[in-house]
Amino acid sequence: MCLSHQKSTFSDLSNDAKDELSRLKTCVSFRKGQVIIHEGARPQGVYCIHRGKVKLYTMGTEGKEQIIRFITNGELIGYRSLLSDEAISASATALEDTFACYIPKSSFFKVIEENPKFSLKLLKMSCHELGEAGKMITSLAQKNVKERLAEILLILRATFGEDEEGYLDISLTREEIANMVGTATESVIRLISELKKDGYISSKGKRIAVSDRGALQQIANIFE
Amino acid sequence: MCLSHQKSTFSDLSNDAKDELSRLKTCVSFRKGQVIIHEGARPQGVYCIHRGKVKLYTMGTEGKEQIIRFITNGELIGYRSLLSDEAISASATALEDTFACYIPKSSFFKVIEENPKFSLKLLKMSCHELGEAGKMITSLAQKNVKERLAEILLILRATFGEDEEGYLDISLTREEIANMVGTATESVIRLISELKKDGYISSKGKRIAVSDRGALQQIANIFE
DNA sequence: GGCAAGCAATGACTTTTATCATATCTTTGA
DNA sequence: TCAAAGATATGATAAAAGTCATTGCTTGCC
Numbered sequence: 001m002c003l004s005h006q007k008s009t010f011s012d013l014s015n016d017a018k019d020e021l022s023r024l025k026t027c028v029s030f031r032k033g034q035v036i037i038h039e040g041a042r043p044q045g046v047y048c049i050h051r052g053k054v055k056l057y058t059m060g061t062e063g064k065e066q067i068i069r070f071i072t073n074g075e076l077i078g079y080r081s082l083l084s085d086e087a088i089s090a091s092a093t094a095l096e097d098t099f100a101c102y103i104p105k106s107s108f109f110k111v112i113e114e115n116p117k118f119s120l121k122l123l124k125m126s127c128h129e130l131g132e133a134g135k136m137i138t139s140l141a142q143k144n145v146k147e148r149l150a151e152i153l154l155i156l157r158a159t160f161g162e163d164e165e166g167y168l169d170i171s172l173t174r175e176e177i178a179n180m181v182g183t184a185t186e187s188v189i190r191l192i193s194e195l196k197k198d199g200y201i202s203s204k205g206k207r208i209a210v211s212d213r214g215a216l217q218q219i220a221n222i223f224e
Numbered sequence: 225m226c227l228s229h230q231k232s233t234f235s236d237l238s239n240d241a242k243d244e245l246s247r248l249k250t251c252v253s254f255r256k257g258q259v260i261i262h263e264g265a266r267p268q269g270v271y272c273i274h275r276g277k278v279k280l281y282t283m284g285t286e287g288k289e290q291i292i293r294f295i296t297n298g299e300l301i302g303y304r305s306l307l308s309d310e311a312i313s314a315s316a317t318a319l320e321d322t323f324a325c326y327i328p329k330s331s332f333f334k335v336i337e338e339n340p341k342f343s344l345k346l347l348k349m350s351c352h353e354l355g356e357a358g359k360m361i362t363s364l365a366q367k368n369v370k371e372r373l374a375e376i377l378l379i380l381r382a383t384f385g386e387d388e389e390g391y392l393d394i395s396l397t398r399e400e401i402a403n404m405v406g407t408a409t410e411s412v413i414r415l416i417s418e419l420k421k422d423g424y425i426s427s428k429g430k431r432i433a434v435s436d437r438g439a440l441q442q443i444a445n446i447f448e
Numbered sequence: 449g450g451c452a453a454g455c456a457a458t459g460a461c462t463t464t465t466a467t468c469a470t471a472t473c474t475t476t477g478a
Numbered sequence: 479t480c481a482a483a484g485a486t487a488t489g490a491t492a493a494a495a496g497t498c499a500t501t502g503c504t505t506g507c508c
Contacts, residue, residue: 173484173485185486186487189486190488
């Protein structure tokens with residue numbers, strides 16, 4: 001159950017509050033490809049991911065997905081629209097079989113009201129996300145496709161890590177990568193071939209491994 | 225003073241809380257072009273704009289500004305990094321002479337802790353901003369320059385309104401518009417000429433007037 | 449009022465990226 | 479296990495956008 005996660009959004013709550021939450025929540029699961037929340041809908045609660053990987057995306061013109069970010073263990077889905085009292089602005093779909101807790105709107109607000117520290121934590125979280133969104137805006141506006149692709153590969157590595165064989169521990173199609181980078185699928189494929197030829201990454205089927213992190217950082221213009 | 229604004233971030237506070245804030249705050253003013261907060265710095269407080277217009281932007285590679293959004297009467301500057309406890313992620317510069325209240329970090333947090341409703345309002349605000357940022361990401365990633373320019377012109381109109389002559393009540397150079405749209409200055413100039421020729425906007429010097437809102441919405445692919 | 453600095457405008461040209469077409473490789477499920 | 483569907487790969491070409499160069503217009507300041 002997601003409350004027990006070390007890094008769960010709810011991890012800092014008192015035991016009492018956690019106990020109450022665990023009474024109010026229900027457990028749900030989603031199969032790979034299943035839509036969890038849908039853009040435009042009015043949310044009735046939030047999901048806290050226990051185990052799994054989820055993409056958050058908006059539909060652009062021509063029905064093309066734009067992936068905004070990923071959500072994984074311990075993180076929330078749907079809190080943004082619940083708190084801003086707006087329609088859901090981004091759909092969420094499971095990228096692999098996913099298990100989550102569902103917390104109804106009223107219970108969620110109850111926890112917020114009774115736990116000022118939790119409310120502050122949410123505030124901190126959303127402000128952090130805002131900073132990340134700003135970075136993404138600047139990259140999309142100013143970097144070229146190759147720079148953006150290198151940046152996204154590094155983000156994927158930092159977010160999901162690597163499996164035993166060194167491949168990124170996340171399975172995305174080239175099209176999904178293109179939908180993050182903001183480009184055509186063919187361009188991603190071409191550039192992945194190029195990065196592979198230059199020895200900065202390797203790939204087998206859809207799986208990708210970062211082999212030269214420094215080189216990617218240089219390509220992406222990241223100095224940290 | 226900014227606390228008295230109808231639409232100020234602080235408008236819902238109790239009179240007591242407002243009184244206390246007004247003791248803790250100081251008044252500051254910025255001349256056109258003056259930097260208010262600087263990317264990378266650690267903020268020591270927040271600014272609440274009383275009167276004026278401010279651009280919020282990050283520096284991309286090659287030192288090119290990327291304007292994330294504008295801030296005007298009643299809105300806060302610097303709260304994001306204060307709340308997420310990070311370095312300032314976006315600089316703010318006055319676009320015209322601007323008057324603001326400065327509220328030191330400790331006072332700001334005091335108000336948050338003592339007024340749960342205010343804390344919730346900030347949460348709502350930042351969640352709303354997150355939604356807007358998501359929209360901007362999708363536009364930048366999927367729309368072409370002309371569509372984005374039309375969208376930005378509509379946003380400027382909605383944010384700043386028009387003066388007596390019907391011109392947008394905000395003075396931006398073509399370069400600044402390009403820094404919002406995420407394109408080259410020349411491209412913005414060319415497209416403004418084109419929109420003007422087609423009769424959708426008019427312009428005189430740097431001033432721009434939207435004459436056919438519907439047409440711009442159609443160009444921008446906005447259906448609302 | 450005139451002059452300089454900064455901005456806007458436009459043309460010519462290059463580079464980047466998208467699109468379309470087609471071939472080949474991988475998965476997946478009957 | 480084998481066929482079909484779905485993904486990846488690559489080439490040719492077109493379209494979009496950026497860059498560089500130059501001219502002309504505004505504006506603000508002495």
